[in-house]
Amino acid sequence: MFSSLIAFVTGGASGLGRASALNLLKNGARVVIADLPHQEELAKSLAQDFGEKVLFQPVDVTSEEMVNASLDECVNKFDGVPSVVVNCAGRADAQKTVGRKGFLFVSWETSFISL
Numbered sequence: 001m002f003s004s005l006i007a008f009v010t011g012g013a014s015g016l017g018r019a020s021a022l023n024l025l026k027n028g029a030r031v032v033i034a035d036l037p038h039q040e041e042l043a044k045s046l047a048q049d050f051g052e053k054v055l056f057q058p059v060d061v062t063s064e065e066m067v068n069a070s071l072d073e074c075v076n077k078f079d080g081v082p083s084v085v086v087n088c089a090g091r092a093d094a095q096k097t098v099g100r101k102g103f104l105f106v107s108w109e110t111s112f113i114s115l
Contacts, residue, residue, distance in 0.1 A: 002024060002028045002029035003028035003029070005024070005028075005030070005083050005084055006032070006078045007021070007030070007082055007083075007084040008032045008082035008084070009024070009032065009033055009034065009085075009086040010059070010061050010085075010087050010088055010089035011061075013036075013039035013040070013056070014035075014039060014042055016088045017033075017088030021033055021054075024084070024086075029053070029084070030053045030078045031050075031055070032055045032057055032074045032077075033054060033056045034061070035058070035059065036059070036060060037058035039058075040056055044056065055073065055074060055077050057069075061087075
């Protein structure tokens with residue numbers, strides 16, 4: 001179905017990013033998993049299942065240089081540029097958002113994370 005697609009998935013080693021990468025891989029796409037270096041082991045499990053269709057790139061998406069270098073590696077490995085980009089990279093503090101009586105009020109100031 002997606003055999004001609006090259007996808008670049010940030011945050012692709014876990015959570016929603018991993019689910020997105022897995023769905024793309026199951027449908028034939030070649031996928032670059034761009035995630036923080038400590039996520040490499042999680043990404044390797046996808047590489048075991050999908051082999052050469054997966055490229056892990058250790059990337060901090062706040063670094064333009066790292067993103068550009070990983071895109072260069074994508075071109076080298078897959079002989080093309082991504083036609084699909086999925087952005088699931090992000091950081092947030094864990095906090096309770098739903099209680100027994102529904103959603104809890106969380107102010108913007110307590111939710112905002114400065115990088």
